[in-house]
Amino acid sequence: MHGTPADVDDGLGDKFLRDWHRWMHDTTCEAVNWARIEMEIQGVDPDTLAYVDLDGGPPPDDVVVAAAPWNGFPLRVRARHDGLAGPAAWREAEMIGCDERDATVFASDDSRVDQPRRLAQDEYLEWFGDPVDDDDRSGIARVHVTCEGPEYWELLAESSDDGRARVHALYESLLGCTVPETDLFYPADAYILDGSTRIPVGGHYDRFNIWNTYRGAIHLTQVNNTLGAEVNLAARAAIPRHGYRTPANDTSGITLCGGWGAPDRDSDPHIGAAANAFVRNGYRISLTDPVGLYISDLTATTLRLPDPYVGDEGRADIPDGVSSDLADWWRVVRPTDPGTSPQRRILRAVFEPPPGVMFVQGDRRRPFRVSDLYVRDDRVTHAGALATEVHMQLFVTAWKATSQPVPAELACFDPAWSQEIELRARAQCHPNGVAMAPPIGAAMSYSTSRI
Numbered sequence: 001m002h003g004t005p006a007d008v009d010d011g012l013g014d015k016f017l018r019d020w021h022r023w024m025h026d027t028t029c030e031a032v033n034w035a036r037i038e039m040e041i042q043g044v045d046p047d048t049l050a051y052v053d054l055d056g057g058p059p060p061d062d063v064v065v066a067a068a069p070w071n072g073f074p075l076r077v078r079a080r081h082d083g084l085a086g087p088a089a090w091r092e093a094e095m096i097g098c099d100e101r102d103a104t105v106f107a108s109d110d111s112r113v114d115q116p117r118r119l120a121q122d123e124y125l126e127w128f129g130d131p132v133d134d135d136d137r138s139g140i141a142r143v144h145v146t147c148e149g150p151e152y153w154e155l156l157a158e159s160s161d162d163g164r165a166r167v168h169a170l171y172e173s174l175l176g177c178t179v180p181e182t183d184l185f186y187p188a189d190a191y192i193l194d195g196s197t198r199i200p201v202g203g204h205y206d207r208f209n210i211w212n213t214y215r216g217a218i219h220l221t222q223v224n225n226t227l228g229a230e231v232n233l234a235a236r237a238a239i240p241r242h243g244y245r246t247p248a249n250d251t252s253g254i255t256l257c258g259g260w261g262a263p264d265r266d267s268d269p270h271i272g273a274a275a276n277a278f279v280r281n282g283y284r285i286s287l288t289d290p291v292g293l294y295i296s297d298l299t300a301t302t303l304r305l306p307d308p309y310v311g312d313e314g315r316a317d318i319p320d321g322v323s324s325d326l327a328d329w330w331r332v333v334r335p336t337d338p339g340t341s342p343q344r345r346i347l348r349a350v351f352e353p354p355p356g357v358m359f360v361q362g363d364r365r366r367p368f369r370v371s372d373l374y375v376r377d378d379r380v381t382h383a384g385a386l387a388t389e390v391h392m393q394l395f396v397t398a399w400k401a402t403s404q405p406v407p408a409e410l411a412c413f414d415p416a417w418s419q420e421i422e423l424r425a426r427a428q429c430h431p432n433g434v435a436m437a438p439p440i441g442a443a444m445s446y447s448t449s450r451i
Helices: 013-041 075-079 087-093 150-159 161-175 227-237 251-258 267-280 383-389 415-429
Strands: 064-071 126-132 139-146 191-194 197-200 283-287 294-298 315-317 330-334 348-351 358-361 364-367 390-400
Touching: 013 150, 013 227, 013 415, 064 267, 075 087, 087 383, 126 383, 139 383, 150 161, 150 227, 227 251, 227 267, 227 283, 251 267, 267 283, 267 390, 294 348, 383 390
Parallel strands: none
Antiparallel strands: 064 390, 126 139, 139 348, 191 197, 283 390, 294 390, 315 358, 330 348, 358 364
16 A cells, blocks of 8 residues: 655544555556556557556565655756856745646636746755844745645645644644635635636635745645656656667756656656666666655755854854754654655755854844855855755665566657547546546646746
8 A cells, every 4th residue: 555755644544545545556557557558659568667556566575775866956947057056046946926837726706816836946845934024134034845745735635624624734833823724725616617617626725825835835836846747757767768869877868758857957867867777777666655755864064154254244152052063953844753864754844043043243132043144155045045955865666577578668759649648548547437636736747847
């Protein structure tokens, strides 16, 4: 049975866990069949696909569990700033806006309901800095980082009245403030259009609500940051490719040729290349249960305290018994037991100066803030400065396919096949036409963001 990400337990019992297992089963089924159908189209036996849904039984005992690592700050944003994550890159990474690929949600007066999302935070990590104003300048009190997929939260909210209440309680607990429950759900008369037909969505969970975008970060919102995308990517990366764009050491080329993910991200090429390398070496693979996108490590290598001997930076007054190692200022929030390295599965963390640490500048003395720290010579002006210190991973389980040959290499994926493959994959996984509806606001294909 598929476990919840990091085996997190939000107290809804066995029925919710079965519902989550069903969602993972359906999602994996569609991803595997997507890969199998492409193999058919290219004239290769689909039964040689090297990706296995472990829902059908455990792998052999001699498995290898490998981590595919990447950095949490968006590589494509960094690339536009000469490879550096400085103030301009931090600011660009925090853009929030709408994505026209989403279904438009309308209010009862036919006006559009805003569906904002983080547009640039596309490495399966998103963040938010709690703002603070006091006697001298605006700043950041603490930084929240999350890699939880939206699917878990939607299923939790839609599961029952208890699930709805649990989501509300978690929002208030994780954000540390009062959150009106009605802000988390679509207005009662909201609807979307299917052609000319109005489909009511009032009361359903709104993954793009204000407390998950403009006022906080509870789970992922960027169009490609979903668990479904992760599973789809891994299954399709299990197909070896040939062609001039896919030398074994060219992770971006493999991504581009396979038609999954974005070659200019840090995450997708590393995830896909790890899966593809195992397959090329005669292994069968699966995403390791519990499937999830995880934070592996939280560091502070680029951060420094203000230097009292440099200009007007001020200084930090750290009381006895409080660590001056900034990496110790991170606190894991979800789950309560993330495990130990190299198998850590962190879903959410907060960076915050410990109580008692003070900022001192001349006669001024106040509680220390994240925005009193520096990266090189730049004061931390955006929460994105912390994202470079967040290290990500997911896990791939692999074992030698002793009775099965290495799959034949395929030509590069043709996007013209996408619609046919998607329809066929869904039909094969849901022969009776019964399937969970796609979430409101979810782009229906795995695509690259436009910025």
